[in-house]
Amino acid sequence: MIEFTVNGRKRSADVEPEMPLLWVLRDVLDVKGPKYGCGIAQCGACTVHLNGEPVRSCSVPASAAAGQNVLTIEGLAQRGRMHPVQKAWIDHQVPQCGYCQSGQIMAAVALLKKNPNPSDRDIDAAMTNLCRCGTYARIRTAIHAAAQSMKPAKA
Amino acid sequence: MTTPFHQSRRDFLKVSTAVGGGLALQLAIPAPVLAQAAAKGKGPELTAWIVVNPDSSVVIRVARSEMGQGSSTGLPMLVAEELECDWRKVRIEFVSTSEQLRRNRAWGSMATGGSRSIRDSQEYLRRAGATAREMLLAAAAQRWKVPGSECDAENGVIIHRPSRRRLRFGQVAQGASKLEPPGEVKLKDPRDWNLIGKSANRLDIPDKVTGKPLFGIDVQLPGMAYAAIAQCPVFRGRLRSVADERILGARGLIKVVKLEDAVAVVADNWWRANRMLKTLPIEWDAGPDGGASTASIREFVRFGLEDTSVPVARDEGDVEAAFAAAAKVIEAEYYAPFLNHAPLEPMNCTALVEGGRVEVWAPTQNAEATHATAAATAGVPLENVDVRLTHLGGGFGRRGFQDYTRQAVAIAKAVEGTPVKLLWSREEDMQHDYYRPMTLMRFKAGLDAAGNLTAWRIRDASHSILAGVRPQDIKEGVDRHALGGIVDLPYGVPNLRIEFAMRNSHVPVGFMRTVFHSQNPFMRECFVDEMAHAAGKDPYEFRRALLQAKPKDLGVLDAAAKASGWGSPLAAGAHRGIAVQDSHGSYAAAVFEVSVSGAGELDIRRVVVAVDPGHVVNPDSAEAQVQSCVAYGLTSVLWGEITLSQGRVEQSNFHDYRIMRLAEMPKNIEAVLVPSGGFWGGMGETPLAPLAPALCNAIFAATGKRIRSLPLSNQGLRLV
Structure with missing residues (x-):
């Protein structure tokens, strides 16, 4: 039995220690935000935060999450209010098919946490998730916009 | 409401099997049964497409699939434009096939491909909206006991003009649902549109940024x-x-x-x-196919270029005589590989x-x-x-x-x-696609002393998609679908011969975004560039001269040239390439600005794409489709190639089938929308068609190296 915290709730799963976190989330705990795209950490559709760090959950064994904090797209909104990155994604009409966007948003949230004012180059380096619909230009714009909106208001 | 569709299960089956991969159905087909509709949702149904709830919120049904192209927003906009409901209160609902069958295809085709969702359904969707609006107006007029002509519908409210009385849609929906639908309705003049042509937020996006289980x-x-x-x-x-x-x-x-x-x-x-x-x-x-390889298949397809007796699709004038009389004759052979669709959801x-x-x-x-x-x-x-x-x-x-x-x-x-x-695992998905067909083409063109095109011979050797899905559409050996962009080329040329050699290997082939307009324009438009070069003419002006009878193609060509500043001085090392291609009912032209280092480092500095789809429903979504086409199209041109060995596909996942990433997306993409009105074309594919040739023509301008085979990664070029 592996126990860990998902989006602030204690969860447990009776799974093999090597079962990837992605499949524990999706098929055992019914947390469907993280998506399967490749299974080899290439596409990033499965991106979640493990103790605040973005990871590709298709390639993280369940055992590595034991006792840790997992945050998925479902846990991003606070008290019913969307995260500024989610809002920016709507303002800039980023998603097309939407399949990669849970992973894109989790990657962007992690980037902004580390680097509240990323340059284009920083975005290039951090945002390596694949989007087959080609929403990249809007992802870039939305990250810059979210960075602006998250700046503490000047006194 | 009279439905515009043939009401029979035979049609259901016919349409159903059209894209069924050659599936043969042996089913008894019962006689048409008119089924009475059961109203779904809380409020009454006004037409098959529209449910109006007591709170005046409106459910608009969507029969086409949402795969990112935005039609689950664009299609309801067409309905709402005529319905005059409050767009902020619109929700959508996908049609289920059992209802579709029970109601004798009340929602028309559900097939979603060929950029057809908007252009094929715009009229009956607008009529559905107008019909429901007339029913609501009539119900309100009845209640007020006034002539219907004194009432207007606006933003979900019926207004009696003389008395300024108002009723919300939800208040009269029940009454309206019991009325006979009007036989004829008048559609709004495009000048009076409030929704169509203005950017609207997509209805599906909130659920897509919160991780809802939609897929x-x-x-x-x-x-x-x-x-x-x-x-x-x-x-x-x-x-x-x-x-x-x-x-x-x-x-x-x-x-x-x-x-x-x-x-x-x-x-x-x-x-x-x-x-x-x-x-x-x-x-x-x-x-028997366990020994096939890319080389053996390519040789097999290429035989179609050598074959001395193949079907002829067009033969006008006398190309051989014109070649003999030409001042200059050029020839070239082009190649495009198999590609995998690679949608991110397996x-x-x-x-x-x-x-x-x-x-x-x-x-x-x-x-x-x-x-x-x-x-x-x-x-x-x-x-x-x-x-x-x-x-x-x-x-x-x-x-x-x-x-x-x-x-x-x-x-x-x-x-x-x-x-x-x-x-399916990604590996299964990579190795069991219906691939973009491998195609080869050989061109021969004759130019007179003034550099005018006098003769053009085209031999296309390709896999056929229709051979697998609609073989009856291949007439006398010519697959006009495989010849898309070729058999219907817009250029005026006095002597023209187009030949087609169908070469189907064991590799299954299918429709991939822009279909044959994914590879044929690369070949055609790069060869037109070769003609212009041989004629010593500017490639834009050369095309202009040949397009005088084609105002729509000319229009987008001019729009792309103008927006890109064609002919104006460029930064040191930068060069331009241009191409034009109509497809899927729309017209597109592209200009690329690139520089290429001596080591083959390709820098895409600017991409301009002009599109004329007749009418644009949601401009922001249309712009998104242009961006999408750039990412999808460039991925194919730069890296896309499925290869085979021992009869099987060699690629297995994204590490060996490369997809463009954010850092590689050109930063400077301009979508120039030039809707000229009067027709409805597609938007999800057309912008892709001119991209490959415009890029390759820019590379030629920069390096003098003519790209006749894709992907560019096999041609010593590397994106920086």
């Missing part, structure tokens, strides 16, 4: 089992044997299902199913077979074909099937094929009573 892969049912599949790695091969005793008693195992050409493991979660599958010793019978389908009924949940581009496939596979009548359409994690043409539905239903039949979600 086929997200379907979750009580007691559901999960299936992983391994298909014979050589196309057309067969399963010989599988040592399934090896995994008996393994944790989570429910069943091993043997299909003709595949093995599926059903388990209590997908990871276990897939892991067990990987440990299963499977013996395949590769069949193929999947959930099915439940129980008590002679089949329920299917599928991300499909053709829900009716999915329905017919499920019925045929389970051996039940069409009436005993229902397909629920999910959102699609990308389609690009791949999900018009029903192979994964067939498998899911066959597996579900083997575990009757248990719902099963079949999910």
Whole structure:
């Protein structure tokens, strides 16, 4: 039995220690935000935060999450209010098919946490998730916009 | 309301099998039965498309699949434009196939491909909106006992002009639903549109940024089992044997299902199913194609260029005499490889077979074909099937094929009573596509002393998609679909001969975004550039001269040239390339600005794409489609290639089938929308068509090296 915290709730799963976190989330705990795209950490559709760090959950064994904090797209909104990155994604009409966007948003949230004012180059380096619909230009714009909106208001 | 569709189940079947991958259906087709509609939702139904709730919120039904192109917003906009409802109170609902069947195809075609959603349904959707509006107006007029002509509908409210009385749609919807729909309705003049042509936020985006379980892969049912599949790695091969005793008693195992050409493991979660599958010793019978390679297939297709007797698609004037008289003759041969669609959501389908009924949940581009496939596979009548359409994690043409539905239903039949979600691994998806066809083309052109084009001969040697799905459409050996952009080329040329050699290898081929306009424009428009170069003329001006009888093509060519500053000085090292191509009912032209270093480092500095789709419904979505086409198209041009060895596909995942990433996306993309009105064209594919040739022509301008074979990564070029 592996126990860990998902989006602030204690969860447990009776799974093999090597079962990837992605499949524990999706098929055992019914947390469907993280998506399967490749299974080899290439596409990033499965991106979640493990103790605040973005990871590709298709390639993280369940055992590595034991006792840790997992945050998925479902846990991003606070008290019913969307995260500024989610809002920016709507303002800039980023998603097309939407399949990669849970992973894109989790990657962007992690980037902004580390680097509240990323340059284009920083975005290039951090945002390596694949989007087959080609929403990249809007992802870039939305990250810059979210960075602006998250700046503490000047006194 | 009179429906504009032929009301018969025969049509349902006909349409359903059109993209069914050659599926032969042997079903008794009952006589048409007019079914009375049961109103869904809280409020009454006004037409098949529209439900008005008591709170005046409106449900607009969507019959086409949403795969990212935005039609689940654009289609309701067309309805709402005429309905005059409050757009902020519009919700959508996908049509289920059992309702569609029961109501004799009340919603028309559900097929989603060929950039047809808007252009094929715009008229009947607008009529549906107008019909419902007239019914609401009539109901309000009846209640007020005033002439209908004194009432207007606006933003979800009926207003009696003389008395300024108002009734909300929800207050008169019940009354309206009992009225006879008007026989004729008048559609608004485009000048009076309030919604169409103005950017609207997409209705599906809030759910997509909050991780809602929208996709086929997200379907979750009580007691559901999960299936992983391994298909014979050589196309057309067969399963010989599988040592399934090896995994008996393994944790989570429910069943091993043997299909003709595949093995599926059903388990209590997908990871276990897939892991067990990987440990299963499977013996395949590769069949006669087990020795095929890219080289052998290319040689096989290329024979079509040498063959001395092939069908002729067009023969005008006398090309041979014109070549003999020409001042200059040029020849060139072009090649485009197989490509994989690679939607990010791998193929999947959930099915439940129980008590002679089949329920299917599928991300499909053709829900009716999915329905017919499920019925045929389970051996039940069409009436005993229902397909629920999910959102699609990308389609690009791949999900018009029903192979994964067939498998899911066959597996579900083997575990009757248990719902099963079949999910392909990325590796299966990469190696079992209906690939973009490998195509070769040879051109010969004659120019007179003034550099005018006098003769053009084109020999196309290609796989045919129609041969697999609609062979009856291939007339006298000529597949005009495979000749898209060639047989209908817009250029005026006095002597023209177009020949077609159909060369089908064992590799399954299919419709991939822009279909043959994915590779044919690359060949045609690069060769036109070769002509211009040989004629010593500017490639833009050369095209202009040949397009004098084609104002729409000329219009987008001019728009792209103007927006890009064609002919104006460029930064040091930068060069331009141009191309034009109409497709899917619309017109597009592109200009690329690039620089190429001596070491082959390609820098794409600017991309300008002009598009004329007649009318633009949602400009922001249209711009998104241009950006999408740039990412999808450039991925193919830069890196896209599926190769074969030992009869099987060599690529397996995204590490060896490269997809453009954010850092590689050109930063400077301009979508120039120039809707000229009077027609409705597609938007999801047309912008892609001119990209490859415009880029390759820019590379020629920069380097003097003519690109005649893709991808660019095989031509010593590397994106920086």
